[in-house]
Amino acid sequence: MDVNAEALLRQLAHAQGSESTEATEAGEDPRVPLLRALLEQQAQPDEAERADRRERLRQSIARLRAEHRALSETNALLAEALGACDRCWGSDPECEGCEGHGQAGHFEPDRALFNELVGPALRRLARARTRRGAPPPTTTSCHQDDSNHLQ
Ligand SMILES: [Zn+2]
Numbered sequence: 001m002d003v004n005a006e007a008l009l010r011q012l013a014h015a016q017g018s019e020s021t022e023a024t025e026a027g028e029d030p031r032v033p034l035l036r037a038l039l040e041q042q043a044q045p046d047e048a049e050r051a052d053r054r055e056r057l058r059q060s061i062a063r064l065r066a067e068h069r070a071l072s073e074t075n076a077l078l079a080e081a082l083g084a085c086d087r088c089w090g091s092d093p094e095c096e097g098c099e100g101h102g103q104a105g106h107f108e109p110d111r112a113l114f115n116e117l118v119g120p121a122l123r124r125l126a127r128a129r130t131r132r133g134a135p136p137p138t139t140t141s142c143h144q145d146d147s148n149h150l151q
Contacts, residue, residue, distance in 0.1 A: 081117045083109035 011031065045053070079086035085095060085102020093100035098107075 077113060078117060080110045081113035083107040 076086045078084075079089065082104040083106060084090065084104045085098035085106065087097045088095040088100070088102060090098060090101055090103030090106060095102065
């Protein structure tokens, strides 16, 4: 609230204190509509501010759409690499793509994508295992069964 509105409120409070009977008998204090209009005017952002808000909102929506698109692409690639349902990853019994069975390995994984996306992580795990003294796995490719190497 700005200084004018506060001053008006003080005046109004003072007037109601000294003329309360008159104000009550005559109805609303004539300054009340003025104060109400002033407060409403302050509550309404001007056109420039509304345009600025719309622009910020438009930019936020564009940014969120771009993020969603990027995340959707990453999700689809990883699901394909792992042979999972890219819609629900097996978490939705109502899923039209997998009926809730689409966890990793439910579909045939894409070998090239698997090696590209998961291979580096498997090699990292293998190096960590070697540093701990465990025997290194024979391979990090999906062409052989690595499941017993990842514990
Ligand atoms: Zn699914």
